[in-house]
Amino acid sequence: MPLAITIVPVMPLRAEPSHRAEMISQAVFGECLETETVTQDGWVKVRMQYEGYEGWVTLSHLETIPQGLFEAPPTHVVRHWQAVLQLNGKPVHVPYGSLLKLGTAEWGSVSVAAGEGIVPFKPAPAPREAWEPIAMEFLNTGYLWGGKTVFGTDCSGFTQTVYKILGIPLLRDAYQQAAQGETISFLQEVKPGDLAFFDNPEGRITHVGIMLDEQRIIHSSGKVRIDPVDNQGIVNADTGERTHKLRLIKRLF
Structure with missing residues (x-):
């Protein structure tokens, strides 16, 4: 089953493969998932890594990744309302609370560089x-x-x-x-x-x-x-x- 990562700031997770379908959740930049069914018009059935939620997303919001990146723990977290990352040399505005896996494995064919507002992540001791x-x-x-x-x-x-x-x-x-x-x-x-x-x-x-x-x-x-x-x-x-x-x-x- 191919593994993928979210490469847009916020990706709608829908109940059915349609832009008119109910948005049941979201995936933010850097969230990993498993892909299942792919339709001819670019919809993908996915299962979210973090909580196991399932739904439909558009293929253009994803990048295929290797097993190493999928299994890697998050290294950074966004602690501004939004922070700017460089995605293939171009800016992408990432929302507050996004957990990122940076410097641990390749993001498929995508290059990512951290920016201001992105700090190292570790569970809160208190x-x-x-x-x-x-x-x-x-x-x-x-x-x-x-x-x-x-x-x-x-x-x-x-x-x-x-x-x-x-x-x-x-x-x-x-x-x-x-x-x-x-x-x-x-x-x-x-x-x-x-x-x-x-x-x-x-x-x-x-x-x-x-x-x-x-x-x-x-x-x-x-x-x-x-x-x-x-x-x-x-x-x-x-x-x-x-x-x-x-x-x-x-x-x-």
């Missing part, structure tokens, strides 16, 4: 002290179904990217993330950085955010925002409306 400044970079980012960058993110894309920068892997969807970590029994036991999950009237987990403390949460709802939270759920700080029903709290640090 994630509970490190996560909040990362999350705050996303404040006021607009909600985007399937998004996971500072230019548009859904709730689980936001939590996944914050934790990814810390070196802690999260799955892609809220209900998948809810199966990870240790359950916290009471809101009063919350520590900063814990994940809170919320369900819909049918009992399905549909929302996630990061607890700032036992009374406040940062989450992507309309935009990335900070709202009050209690034992029942989230209250919109602007309108006073109760928006999400609390289901459970998980700890991964």
